[in-house]
Amino acid sequence: MxxxxxxxxVPVVDYDIACRNIRRLQEYCDANRFKLRPHIKTHKLPLFAHEQCKAGAVGITVQKLGEAEIMAHTGLTDILITYNVMGQEKAERLARLTNFARLSVAIDNEKALQSLAWAGSRARVPIGVLIEFESGGNRQGVQTPGQAVDLAKAVLSHSGVEFIGLMTYPTTTKTAEFLREALPLFRKAGIEVSVISGGGTPNAYRTHELAPVNELRVGTYIYNDRxxxxxxxxxxxxxxxxxxxxxxxxxxxxxxxxxxxxxxxxxxxxxxxxxxxxxxxxxxxxxxxxxxxxxxxxxxxxxxxxxxxxxxxxxxxxxxxxxxxxxxxxxxxxxxxxxxxxxxxxxxxxxx
Ligand SMILES: Cc1ncc(COP(=O)(O)O)c(C=O)c1O
Known part of the structure; x- marks a missing residue:
């Protein structure tokens, strides 16, 4: 046909163009030693999530627990949820999902941490936590490096959750400014920041010039648009x-x-x-x-x-x-x- x-x-997708877009950004990330963690919000398809991981992505990013559930049930084992997961019902689902995948969640407040800590106490494996910081997007995210350190300390006071790093969207020059101040504070507090996750297709190929992130989350790059x-x-x-x-x-x-x-x-x-x-x-x-x-x-x-x-x-x-x-x-x-x-x-x- x-x-x-x-x-x-009807929406139609040129498979070769999508695969070329996947490969091209993966090559950029490999050359610059960034881990690539594509956001599946653009395609919403397990097939492409698996293609992205086969090409070298370390895992995927999702925005909703319901997205994480479907992706985990298709065999994707490393999933970051970049959204404050909040409330008892979601915490129960999160705990159950740790039977299928290694999960991490980005948060910016103590209420969300309480839900994660509850989930973590019932999880099969610890849930990773990233602190989201604001660096120009004017969305959610802690506003100062001091708040990031305080929230990280609160994460460390719970078992079942594991502080793994910092996250922002999109990566901008303000990301670098925030990190310049924040990373010495974390060092001083003796808290290891292993992941610094940035994102966004418009600036993706400029990430190495913009900020010292070591993980890139991008969604739109697979299809692109006007x-x-x-x-x-x-x-x-x-x-x-x-x-x-x-x-x-x-x-x-x-x-x-x-x-x-x-x-x-x-x-x-x-x-x-x-x-x-x-x-x-x-x-x-x-x-x-x-x-x-x-x-x-x-x-x-x-x-x-x-x-x-x-x-x-x-x-x-x-x-x-x-x-x-x-x-x-x-x-x-x-x-x-x-x-x-x-x-x-x-x-x-x-x-x-
Ligand atoms: C938290 C987060 N990370 C990554 C992305 C991916 O951005 P883009 O589609 O520009 O690559 C988005 C998009 O909204 C996002 O909200």
Whole structure:
């Protein structure tokens, strides 16, 4: 079967491009002695998680316990959860999961530590703990090196959990500033920091210049998307996932309507000034997907010298590929257009 025979709208992934992206970043990490721990949020597929580990990754990163459970049950044995795991129910699940995989969790507060300590006291093997610090992302994370040391001391006061290091997202120049202050404090306190985990595709190949991290967590690099192209972290030929859609109406000469709306492409836009619309049409680069309803996308063809006909299929590079993956039950893997497999996106929608 060829991808041109698939019903639309449908996400298709070029297997060779995805594998090339996996290999390329692994080579960079090997050359710079970084451990690579890919974030599976982009593909949400056990197949690619195993491919990443076969290529040399030390393990995987997930955001949710539900993602960790599925991945562990497919035989992945080293999993980092970069999210404060909190509450009795999750602590019980975490403890059970240590029967299948070596788990570590990034935390930034004592409440989360209490849940981990409870899980650790019932775990088959100790649960690794990283302290998340803020270094420019303005999300969660301890705010000062002193807070990081205090939380690490609290981790060390519990058995069943093991302090292994520090973690931040994304890696920026502020990461280096934080570490410059924090690492001497840890040394002074006699606390070993074995893992310093940074992340993010846009800066991935600059990690060696940015900060003294020894582990890299990246997700989007496997598929890439229009956002990564805008950040000059990827070229069109590095984009592995496209959405195929059909032109279902041409109500006016400068307007086309496709069968892909927000349920297919998501509503994510690029940052102001980086490009308009809800995706890139590589074959009609001057056309803009200017509006989305749930099921329809409205294309402005005013600046496009060529215009797609009713019934024609168009290829779209999504703005933000991770959220697109999460919208689809399955993706089609292909090589040069020949369908290799239909894969269920098992991890989609895991909010818990
Ligand atoms: C904690 C964490 N690590 C790593 C990543 C991977 O980032 P990217 O997809 O830019 O590679 C993310 C993405 O949101 C993240 O939240």
């Amino acid at each position: 060829h991808i041109s025979e698939l019903d639309t709208p 956002m990564m192209m805008a950040a000059q972290a990827a070229r069109l030929e590095d984009c592995a996932l496209s959405v195929l859609a059909t032109v279902v109406s041409r109500p006016r000469s400068e307007r086309a309507v496709i069968d892909a709306g927000s349920k297919t492409l998501s509503s994510d836009l690029l940052a102001p000034g980086q490009g308009a619309g809800y995706g890139l049409l590589p074959d009609y680069p001057d056309a803009s997907i200017e509006r989305l309803n749930e099921e329809h996308g409205v294309l402005d063809l005013g600046r496009s010298p060529r215009k797609p006909e009713i019934g024609e299929r168009v290829r779209i590079i999504p703005n933000h590929v991770c959220v697109v993956t999460n919208l689809h039950d399955s993706i089609y893997l292909h090589r040069d257009g020949a369908v290799l497999a239909q894969l269920s996106v098992y991890l989609r929608g895991k909010t818990i």
